[in-house]
Amino acid sequence: xxxxxxxxxxxxxxxxxxxxxGTENLISSxxxxxxxxxxxxxxxxxxxxxxxxxxxxxxxxxxxxxxSELYPLVTIFVFVIFSAVIEVFIGIGLQNSITEFGVPxxxxxxxxxxxxxxxxxIVIVAATETAYYVxxxxxxxLRNWFDIFAPVIGLRVFSLxxxxxxxxxxxxSAFNVSWLSLLEVAQ
Numbered sequence: 001x002x003x004x005x006x007x008x009x010x011x012x013x014x015x016x017x018x019x020x021x022g023t024e025n026l027i028s029s030x031x032x033x034x035x036x037x038x039x040x041x042x043x044x045x046x047x048x049x050x051x052x053x054x055x056x057x058x059x060x061x062x063x064x065x066x067x068s069e070l071y072p073l074v075t076i077f078v079f080v081i082f083s084a085v086i087e088v089f090i091g092i093g094l095q096n097s098i099t100e101f102g103v104p105x106x107x108x109x110x111x112x113x114x115x116x117x118x119x120x121x122i123v124i125v126a127a128t129e130t131a132y133y134v135x136x137x138x139x140x141x142l143r144n145w146f147d148i149f150a151p152v153i154g155l156r157v158f159s160l161x162x163x164x165x166x167x168x169x170x171x172x173s174a175f176n177v178s179w180l181s182l183l184e185v186a187q
Contacts, residue, residue: 005120006127040133042090044126047104049086050079051111051125055118071112079105103132139165 057078058071077083083101107128142164 002120002123005123016082023096036136038090042086044129045090046079046082046086047108047111047125047129048122049082050075050104051108051115051121052118054078054080054108054112055115055121072109075108075112076138079108104129107132112124128132 009044054071054075057074058068062068062071079101107125110128111121111125115124139161142161146161
């Protein structure tokens with residue numbers, strides 16, 4: 001069941017391809033892979049800690065008081081606290097970027113909305129974070145390929161990247177995912 005969730009959120013329902021979370025920053029950024037790995041670890045620790053504490057607060061405090069609609073506000077406060085604490089331990093020497101807040105926080109909100117338990121919330125946020133950083137590698141490879149083979153006159157690399165991402169979205173949308181439900185029945 002957890003494998004199905006990971007496959008679904010990493011490949012088939014990629015929050016970045018389907019919802020467009022962080023697409024602007026994804027296409028326009030150039031990263032070296034050393035700082036990218038550190039940023040991924042920082043982002044993963046921050047988002048998993050935030051989703052676990054926020055999920056507990058939402059279910060233990062907000063839901064019994066009939067204040068469930070306030071969970072995004074609570075999640076922002078928890079995210080800022082964990083981000084500041086983790087910045088002290090991991091963030092030294094990293095470049096601050098908008099993706100360090102926007103992408104992990106939106107992944108946390110996605111996990112809070114779609115999870116049925118705290119375990120699935122952690123799996124969903126980890127899968128979406130991993131999908132984002134894998135997509136950074138794919139976009140960087142496409143950018144390098146377009147820099148080599150793109151014609152000087154015509155479409156720019158930015159346009160070619162957007163076209164490539166839209167083709168990937170269409171291919172994922174056309175893919176039949178009914179086999180995921182067969183895997184659940186077999187378990």
